[in-house]
Amino acid sequence: MPVITGEDYKKRIDAMESEVWFDGAKVTGKISDHPAFKGVVGTQSQLYDMQNESKIKNEMTFASETTGNDIGVSYLIPRTRADLEKRRIMIQHWARISGGLMGRSPDYMNTVLASFASSVDVLDGEDNCYPDRLLHFYEYAREKDLSFTHTFVNPQSNRSKLAFLEEDVTNARIIDRNEEGLIIKGAKLLATQGGITDEILVFSAPGAQESCHAYGFSLPTDTDGLKFVCRESFATKDSSFDYPLSSRFAEMDTIVIFDGVLVPWNRVFFHDNIRAATQMYLKGKFVPFTLHQIVSRQIVKTEFLLGIAQSIVDTINISDYQHVQSKVVEIVKGLETLRALLLMSEHDAKIDGYGVMVPSKQPLYVAVNQFQELYPRFTEIIQLLGASGLMTIPKETDFDTEIGEQLDHFLQGVEVKGKDRVALFRLAWDLTMSGFGSRQTLYERFFFGDPVRLSQTIYQNFDETKSKKMIEDFLSLKE
Template sequence: MAVISGDEYKQRIDRLQSDVWITGKKIEGPISRHPAFKGAIQSQSELYDLQKTPDYCDVFIHTDESGRSFGTSYLIPKSLTDLAKKRKMVQMRARYTGGLMGRSPDYMNTVLAAFRSSVHILEGEENCFPENIVKLYERATELDLSFTHTFINPQNNRSLLAFIDDDQPNARVIDRTDEGIVVHGAKLLATQGGMTDEIIVFSPPGVVDQSQAFAFSIPSDTKGLTFVCRKSFTGNGSGFDSPLSTRFDEMDSLVMFDHVVVPWERVFYYDNNKVANDFFTASSFAPFTLHQIVSRQVVKTEFVLGIARMIVDSINISEYEHVQTKMTEIIKGLECARALLIQSEVEAEKDERGVVIPGCGPLYVAVNLFQDTYPRFAEIIQILGASGMVCLPDEGQFDSPIGEDLSRYMKGCDIGGKERVQLFNLAADLCMSQFGSRQTLYERFFFGDPVRLSKTIYQAYNFDGYKTFAKSFLERE
């Protein structure tokens, strides 16, 4: 089995019967039929089906030197061609969702590939099992497994001295037994929790407490593991009224661990905060994951730009200078993200193991920029759409006796009434619905706090050449 179909994905997730709670009830029966998950699981399954489409096989399936075939999303690039193939694969999937599913299968598959290509960091270190990452990677590529992940601790005490507070609810290792480590406590967030075969759990960057310095992967139905969902943002279920939330609400959940036994063969490392930190700073996690993220964000910006331009045309506001300036803000965001993505490939380097790693500098800048520009794009769409963003009769009204009047009064400059409402529904769902607001929050935070990310960029930046350059002016005769 090189890659699975959407149906195979759905059947596997339904069979798990993971412990998922929403509105005070445990989900019983197939999760793919639950109203809060139906749309996202269907979209995710369509993303799996794409890789089965004969025309796209060359993009979605990779065959290595040994003749083994697997999903390109798991590919560890050995050449610039491989890296470009990964970008193309991510962007083909993102085109299907408008870039709105941050956790399309290629996201976590890329993370796992990054882990696999960084196992040398764990070799010979205390309490580390690099071979378990290798085995998981082999199994995942074989079975085309799906993953969610969680690393952030509950938002309980974020002060700099929080590590001396021993009353924190953070998941930690409370026992080490013959069977494995025993984990108890909670992790703040897993997007798509309960929608995947497995969950990868690891400590947050800068972990100080040894008992919280771990990484492992377990099946979503592991005993003692519970996913507690937020409220559903799926809208009213109509593809006309809520075109995006109906399809792409990925769900976020708190993850609770009640004395969860993680078998030794599932542990990557434990009780080692030095390795826990090194695994993120020195591994290929950031460059590979960011390359996936920015590839998707480019497509999302294209989607936003298309919607913005359609709004401009539908009410004929193109002649106004501030409208042009705002549209140009989106264009600048798009062209910068595209250029930074390609620059990361231009700066890619082969490591000692022959893995081609994209340049991290441009990618960090791209993701940190997007944390500011995406919320601004959402604001620009609101400003351009104005009252049109709320004056949106539902689909049923167009099919009622007043439908004809409605079509006349709601018509745009270049489109009919129903089509204009459909367009503005799309825009409102993108940037004003609960789903849309979550999208904005997602792009702001999912890869880390923008403030601390800027700090990381600053601290890691090599200023030497620029200082020497500037100094040479001072030294001129």
Template sequence: MPARTGEQYLEGLKKDNREIWLNGEQIKDVTTHSEFKGAAHSVAHLYDLQHEHPEVMLTESPTTGDKVGTTFMFPRSKEDLKRIQETSKIWAEASGGIMGRSPDYLNITFACYASRLDVWSRYGNEQGAKNLGEYFNFIRENDLCLTHCIVNPQIDRSVAEAEQGGGEVALRKIGETEDSIIVSGARMLATLAPFSDELVVYPSAGGKGMRPEDAPYALAFSLPMDTPGLKFICRDSYSKDRDVFDYPISARFDEMDAVVIFDDVHIPKERVFLDGNIELFRELTDATNWRSYIVFQAMTRANTKLEFLFGIGHMIADMTGVNQFDHIQEKLGEIWTMKEMTRSALVSSIEGSTTVVDGIYVPDEKPLVALRGLMPNWIPRAMELIRVIGGGGFMLTPSKADLEGPLRGYIDKYYQARNAPAEEKIRLFRLAWDFIGSDLGSRGELYERFYLLDSFRMTAAAYLMADKQKETDLVNNFLNEVTREKVEK
């Protein structure tokens, strides 16, 4: 079928019996529940955007000729990479960069994996590779929305996964039938779970530490969300069931996070991509170029978030007149610099892209890895700067009910800005606080600090991954020149 509309997406969410749990209650319909409906309809809007921008966001399926999402495309030129990025940018702008797990995240992941079935076929995993290729075709042709869970619960990070909780906590294979493997355990952090069609499991960036005895934990597979034995326990909802005037972010964009319980779940063998293959599990992240593609998507969204923060900061400073002060200008200039360095690195990643197998282009990993170490510090810093720029104004903002009440005249007089009426100023301050200071805003800050590894580990990994030959040669050539001049003298 062609790319879905928002209405088709919402109808799909209503058709299964997934076990989504919130506050001890199983949620029957996330499209109408007060704490889920806002995000469900926001994701639906993303699917509608594909049809509003078909020249960018849709492409022709190589198998059916239908129009499918551009983020499922194998990029075969720099122009293709730019088009994929523009698609991600349109989706990111719909939430100001708040929704970190919009559907393009896993669309791009599985396009990356499906473009490297040669890697997935290593070490005798030909059937797993075939399964993955067929699954990719399935999600592309049906325009499915995916969630993933690739981190084991926080029990005791000082020991191996197989040793946590007596070996009965982390997701693992516990048995097999003629048609399926059986898994048990738990995984986190299934962001977007209530609003997804399918759940996928695949190796995390930390898979290199797997030991031979950890084979039951070396898994990759997919499942429909309503598979028997799957249970999703959601964190507190940060969605505000109030007018979007009061909570323009929280009312619409809480993508939710969940722990996934696998209670003796049967995975059909045609849905299994990797089963106990330690060697392949260790290699997949690097050998498939996964990091290049997924950080490309993630930094496109992060750049949008920095753009949004800069816009908020400038508008607040301009309304209140504090942008006349040099210390505020310096703060806004700092956010602008983060935004521009991010944009420049993304341009560099496209211009430095190279081909791998079958003429498929891969973004240059180096500027993206550099950004990945910086971003967990940059976005929280930008949010901190907005708090300073807005100051006490964030604490004293009236609600929509106040504006519609008997004190409207006072509000118009005492809440006005130097260049805007009171209502316009109030809307901006409420938007800013919802973005940086509400419970959803705080979740967003924590998310930026830790998704795709924290700044410390990613920056250390950047050093380990770096090709140091050019720089070493530069120093050695200089030393040799100094030595030569000394001998000649």
């Protein structure tokens, strides 16, 4: 099957009837019509349609090595630097539709699955590991253009270093292994886009202490006993003037409950193997591939923020002030740094023993860890530039009343009528202050892991030997 269309995607998720809990009730009827999901499902459909646009089809797809069908580039396992570039171009095409605000557009998880499939050597010869099943599943997903949510992290009930001494009563764990497969009970978080994808990919995060917590599998999201519990929606309003971002790009986050869920053996990639669970992340290609996707998106997001900041500056005419210029330049510096780090990771990419072109990990780690600090600062800059403009934002309906003309007059900016100026400031507000905007900040801070431990990882991986040697040589210099 070649790449799907938006309509195919909608039909598939509507037909699934996954168990999704929202605001005290199970979602019934078509999930694509539900107010909490309608906007983002519409945008996601647009992304799938883009894969079929003749003008860019050769940038969005590649020919499957097994069927010859057109496959989405986000599933491509890169073999050359040109493949990495092709991946970047595709990812950024999709990211531009949402200004990089959909962290879980399908390319994110397709990349994750491709990274796991290209790391199956880690599972070779290990107990309870089935590399062939993972490879086969990757091919199945790639050919069907499946969409994924995922959950890797355990509930936050006890994060003490000594938590393993306590009895585990919350984390999703294997409670039985029978002829049919594994039985999983417990919870995991936080599945963004839970309920609006074909599948859920479930992997243990590194650090499992007991073998019942060390597994990797994938399931259709309508599997019996699987429940997705939503938070409050940030997307219940339709108007794209009033809520330019949250009406279209609000991805839901869900807690996942496994209520004695059966995972059939053909969907189990490994189980009861702590070393395999850890090595899939540490030795496998998950980190470099996923970070390459992430940083490609974050660059587009930074361009989007820069556009908003500069538009505010021009609309209220504050560009002559030095501090204003340096605030905009902070965003420019972030953008140029991200671009440089991404290109560096491609420039330093190396072919591994399996013929896969792996981007250099270190620049990407630095980029994503830096973005965890840069992004909240960028939103702060937009608030500092926008000031009260972020609160003088009547709704579209106000402009359609008898006071509409007055609003157009009193809220005007430089060479723009009040309504156009308000449209810009509502965009800035939705990005930096609405529920949707606050979640965006939390997302960029945490979605790829805790910033503190990420910087620790950079410290542990960076080789300082050359720099230390410089100092030794310098200190031993005699006159």
